[in-house]
Structure formats: C-alpha cells, structure tokens
Amino acid sequence: MRKEPSGMKGHTDIRDLASSEGKEVLVRGWLYAKRESGKIRFLVVRDGTGYLQVVAFAKEVSPEVFAACGTVGQESSLEVRGIIRREPRAPGGFEMGLKELRILHSAVDYPLTPKEHGPEFLLDHRHLWLRSSRPHALLRIRNEICQGVRDFFYDRGFVLIDSPMFTPAACEGTSTLFETDYFGEKAYLTQSGQLYLEPACMAFGKVYCFGPTFRAEKSKTRRHLTEFWMVEPEVAFAELPEILELAEDLVCSLVARALDRNREDLKVLERDTSRLEKISKPFHRMTYDEAAKILEDPAIRARSDAQGAPPFTPGGDFGGFDETVLTENLDRPAMVTHYPTDIKAFYMQPDPANPSRALCVDVLAPEGYGEIIGGSQRIHDHDLLLARIREHQLPEEAFKWYLEIRKYGTVPHGGFGMGVERVVSWLGGVKHLREAIPYPRMLHRLYP
RNA sequence: UCCUCAGUAGCUCAAUGGUAGAGCAUCCGGCUGUUAACCGGAGGGUUGUAGGUUCGAAUCCUACCUGAGGAGCCA
Known part of the structure; x- marks a missing residue:
C-alpha cells in the first residue's frame, strides 16, 4: 500500500x-x-x-x-x-x-446501514444521511431550484434586496413569531420580507428577496417547517394579472430547469417525470367562488366526510383535502384568485368591482402538493391601508414607515411568496418537507 | 393545543398472559463478476419511564416521556 x-x-x-x-x-x-x-x-x-x-x-x-x-x-x-x-x-x-x-x-461501525431506517433515526443522523443517495438527489434539485430562482430574477432585471431577519413587530399580525432578546428590547425572527420589499420596489422598480423565514406555530404536519426558505418578488405598477403571469413564468422555468439538469436525481427519486413534462403556461385559473362551488358539490362532500376531513365552509379558507380536490384532475397548477377579503392579510387590495373579494392568488401544485405560492396586489391608498391596520388592531406606530410609502408617490404594486421546500418536494416527488432542506427545523427538532 | 397510532438487539421488525426471536449491521469461515450478493457459524436485550392488576406482563390498566400521521395556521 x-x-x-x-x-x-x-x-x-x-x-x-x-x-x-x-x-x-x-x-x-x-x-x-x-x-x-x-x-x-x-x-x-x-x-x-x-x-x-x-x-x-x-x-x-x-x-x-x-x-x-x-x-x-x-x-x-x-x-x-x-x-x-x-x-x-x-x-x-x-x-x-x-x-x-x-x-x-478508516471508519468503524457507520450507523446508516444499507437497509431501511425509520424517520426519527435518519433525522437524528441527518449529518450522515446527507451522504445517502436519496437526500443527495433531492438537495441537488434544491440547488438547481435556488440557482434557477436567482437566474430568473436576475435575467429579468430584478434587484436582490435582502430583508432583515430581526424585526421589531409582527409583519402580518397573524402568525406566532419566535421572540428573541435584542439588547434588552424584544425582537422577532422574520416571517416574511414582503413589508420591507414594498419600499424597495418604489426605489428599484422590480425587486426580490430570498432567504429563510420563521414561524413559531406548533404545526405538526408533513407540509410545515419552523424555518423555511422563501423567495418573494415585489413589482411596482404591477396589478394582479401581471403577478399571475410572473408566478407562472417562474414556476415553468424552475420545472424546465430541473427536467434539464436533474434527470439523474429525478431517476434516483423514482419521480414520474411525465407529470412534470406537462407543466406549461397557462395554468388553470379559477376564482375562490368557482372553487367553492366545486367543493360544495354533494359528491365531494361525501368524499370529504368519508376521509374524515373537515367540511369546507363557504367564506372560509381551504383545507388540505380541499386543495387536493381542486387540483386532482389537473395536469397543471391551479391559480385560485379573489379570496374573501376578511380571511386574507390586511395589506391585500380589495377588488374595486367587489370589495368583499381581494386581488390575491394562491398557486396550488398538482398531485396533492398544495399551495406553493401565495401573492396579491397590495393596498396603495394611504387611508384605506390605515383603516385596515386599525380594523386588524395592529400597532399603528410600528407601521408608520410602511404607511409612508403610500404618502410619497404611491402606485399600485404587488408580488408573491414562494416556498422553496414545497417546490423542491413537488418536483422531487417526496411527501415530507423535512427532506427538502439540508437541516430541517420542526416542532421538537433542533438537532443536529 | 386537539384527535389517532406507535415505542422490543446498533437498525428494521416478529412474538396477544406462560423459556424474547428473525433479517441487516459487527466478528470468524467459504466462494473469481458481485449488484441491498450469497452460504455456514458467533457475540449482541433492565421490551421508552414510573406505578398497578396477576401465580406469571413485551402483551392488560393508569400516568408521564418520545416519535409518526392528521386538524388548526400557513409557504
């Protein structure tokens, strides 16, 4: 030797x-x-x-x-x-x-043998599991998705504006945030960079941010992480139709990129790529009210009951079962628009033709993968936004800077947020989000 | 926070009230084309924790801990 x-x-x-x-x-x-x-x-x-x-x-x-x-x-x-x-x-x-x-x-007694292992054991050994073929393939897909996002926006003239991780207050006032001590003051880990992007799009026109976001909700499902990556574009002068088109173009470019550069990885994951080959513009479009009509069908009701899923209530948000039903017969993603204003975030622009509906969109991936994108046109009128902040009982002082954007040359604008792990899971054909990020952070999972 | 299920060898699992077992991994031996190789042998256990029922508990009961799936919330 x-x-x-x-x-x-x-x-x-x-x-x-x-x-x-x-x-x-x-x-x-x-x-x-x-x-x-x-x-x-x-x-x-x-x-x-x-x-x-x-x-x-x-x-x-x-x-x-x-x-x-x-x-x-x-x-x-x-x-x-x-x-x-x-x-x-x-x-x-x-x-x-x-x-x-x-x-x-010389390695002795490597823990991950070539046989099957349970999820707890694998997650406890994530630092070693990364060497196995399945995580390796999936994280290579993630790499292409992340690079694809950056190329997509760079090629279209978007400017990367990094939003802060530490924030002084809740962005949307709804989610539970991680609290931390900031030199004696309370600070929170960000749940979205959007509010910081809106001022930036008034400076640069087209901007995006791309980084981790944090939710302290005690969600315990395969579709949730406490730390996940989100890409959020924000475009000045953009109204809902442009936002829909931007979302379509981004998703199509990422699917095409994965099919082009991750063939071997998709094979390792035994992904049915024929389902991905069919992804193209235009995506199926439907309004909330059209979707609600489908879900109120007695036959759908019966299936929902049989599966023990909670029944869809008109005016309420969709559950996991509902999202699956809406996309099950589609070969392309569904874009659901015009949700009821009062179940959506305070900053979403009400439809002038019907203020009870918001100019917003959720993009639902096919094959039951659910929501991958949520976006909207934002309220650009100062007084309307102030009224909405008061309705939601949000701390007015904390939003002073956000309101000021509407005082100096306000214009219609909008954008969306896309969950990177959800896209990676969908493209890779894996059920659980925890496999789509190198070191998943979940309820009761902080190691390694 | 709520509902359902689970916890047995390093790992994946079997044993349903009567001596705790198999495959893989490890170690030893065999095989010149293997493909999660195969064949033979060996070592490996406070059955999640605490209490209870019983002549006897991995098994039944109670509490707690841990995990999985789902709900709510969302990307």
Whole structure:
C-alpha cells in the first residue's frame, strides 16, 4: 500500500470518468458499499459527483491491498488508483480495475446501514444521511431550484434586496413569531420580507428577496417547517394579472430547469417525470367562488366526510383535502384568485368591482402538493391601508414607515411568496418537507 | 393545543398472559463478476419511564416521556 499519492497528477471526479476509458486515474472519495466473492472484491466508491464500482482481483493487487478491500469499513475515506474500463455489469457502465488503494481514514461501525431506517433515526443522523443517495438527489434539485430562482430574477432585471431577519413587530399580525432578546428590547425572527420589499420596489422598480423565514406555530404536519426558505418578488405598477403571469413564468422555468439538469436525481427519486413534462403556461385559473362551488358539490362532500376531513365552509379558507380536490384532475397548477377579503392579510387590495373579494392568488401544485405560492396586489391608498391596520388592531406606530410609502408617490404594486421546500418536494416527488432542506427545523427538532 | 397510532438487539421488525426471536449491521469461515450478493457459524436485550392488576406482563390498566400521521395556521 502506498503512503503518498506520489507520481499522481491529481484526482478525477467520478462524473468525468467516461472520458478516461483505458486510462489510469486517481479517484478520491468514501466507501459507499462493498461486496466480495472469494478472490474478487468490489468496492463502490462515491465522491459527491457519482458512484464508481472498483474491482480488486487477488492476483492483480498486493496481498495487503486485497486484505484491506475486505476489511475497510463503510464510509471510510480513501484514494483508489486504477484503469477505467467499459463494463456493462457495473452501475453507470464503467468500472475501475484497482491497482492501488490508500485508506485516508478508516471508519468503524457507520450507523446508516444499507437497509431501511425509520424517520426519527435518519433525522437524528441527518449529518450522515446527507451522504445517502436519496437526500443527495433531492438537495441537488434544491440547488438547481435556488440557482434557477436567482437566474430568473436576475435575467429579468430584478434587484436582490435582502430583508432583515430581526424585526421589531409582527409583519402580518397573524402568525406566532419566535421572540428573541435584542439588547434588552424584544425582537422577532422574520416571517416574511414582503413589508420591507414594498419600499424597495418604489426605489428599484422590480425587486426580490430570498432567504429563510420563521414561524413559531406548533404545526405538526408533513407540509410545515419552523424555518423555511422563501423567495418573494415585489413589482411596482404591477396589478394582479401581471403577478399571475410572473408566478407562472417562474414556476415553468424552475420545472424546465430541473427536467434539464436533474434527470439523474429525478431517476434516483423514482419521480414520474411525465407529470412534470406537462407543466406549461397557462395554468388553470379559477376564482375562490368557482372553487367553492366545486367543493360544495354533494359528491365531494361525501368524499370529504368519508376521509374524515373537515367540511369546507363557504367564506372560509381551504383545507388540505380541499386543495387536493381542486387540483386532482389537473395536469397543471391551479391559480385560485379573489379570496374573501376578511380571511386574507390586511395589506391585500380589495377588488374595486367587489370589495368583499381581494386581488390575491394562491398557486396550488398538482398531485396533492398544495399551495406553493401565495401573492396579491397590495393596498396603495394611504387611508384605506390605515383603516385596515386599525380594523386588524395592529400597532399603528410600528407601521408608520410602511404607511409612508403610500404618502410619497404611491402606485399600485404587488408580488408573491414562494416556498422553496414545497417546490423542491413537488418536483422531487417526496411527501415530507423535512427532506427538502439540508437541516430541517420542526416542532421538537433542533438537532443536529 | 386537539384527535389517532406507535415505542422490543446498533437498525428494521416478529412474538396477544406462560423459556424474547428473525433479517441487516459487527466478528470468524467459504466462494473469481458481485449488484441491498450469497452460504455456514458467533457475540449482541433492565421490551421508552414510573406505578398497578396477576401465580406469571413485551402483551392488560393508569400516568408521564418520545416519535409518526392528521386538524388548526400557513409557504
């Protein structure tokens, strides 16, 4: 066994090995799995870019190397050197005929065995679980989604305006916030950057923010995290139709990007990509009242009761069952607009044609994935906004700066918020949001 | 906060009132093309915690802890 990688020019990423057929290369990585059969031993090495089957014959390597191939533990870090050859029996179509092996660190009793594990055990070992193929595939999709968001807005001339994490008061006055001590003052972790973006869009025209947001609600479902990432565009002069179009364009570009760049990852996740291929403009549009009509159908009622879901109440918000019903026969997302003004946030613009309805939209993903986007046109009239703040019994002083935007050159404007983990879950076809973020924060989950 | 279900070997699970078991992982042996390899052997347990019922409790009862799914709220 060699002590130093002498005479080696450098290592090769596994994903680039196809061009090295017939050549001797050095690969650095970790032992993912191993198998043996008498005088032949197989090591599966991963390096973050792919998986490589390494074959060691007892007659072709030193006795020390062959013995090491039998005893080296799962997830040991190592360097392997050998000839790359085409081999149909190897996963990926190529394998390495081992010449030299150097174990950098020998791992003993790696906890995540190749068998099945429960969610609690996996989440307790998230720092190691990241090495497994499924989290790896999903987080690579997340990477493309995040980069896709930035490219989309940059290409359209949006300016990134980072909103603060510490806020002096509740943004919307509804959600429960995480409270923290700020040099003796109470401060809260932000639940949305929107209120800070509205002034910025009056400065830059088109802006967006992209970062973590926090909700202290004790939600205990597969669709909730206490810390999640949200992208929020805000556009001056934009009214509801433009907001709908922007949301459609963003979602379509992200789906296309994942289909283009995450083919292998979607395969690992066994995602039915034919469902994603169908995502295109225009999305299905319906008003709240049209959606309500569907949900009040007796046949739907009966199904809702049979599943033990709470019945839809006209004028109220949709539940998880309702969202699934509204999208179950659709091959594209549904955009539901014009919700009742009084079940929506205080800043949403009432429809001038019917002030009991708000100029807002929820985008519901197909296949039961539910709401991925919520947005609206914002109230731009100072007196109306002030009245709404008082109706909602919000602290007027805290919103002084927010009201001032309506005093100096106010214009119609609007935007939306998109939950990154919900999009990643939908595209990756996984049920639980906790898999769509590297280190999920949930009720009773702060480790690791 | 509420409803439902669960907690047994490192992991995934079986044992329904009568001696606590299997597969994987680990260790030993066998096999020159494995694919979650396979075959043989070994070690591995205060059955979540506390109390109760019983001749006898993993199993039945009570409380608590932890987790899962759902509701409410939302992205």
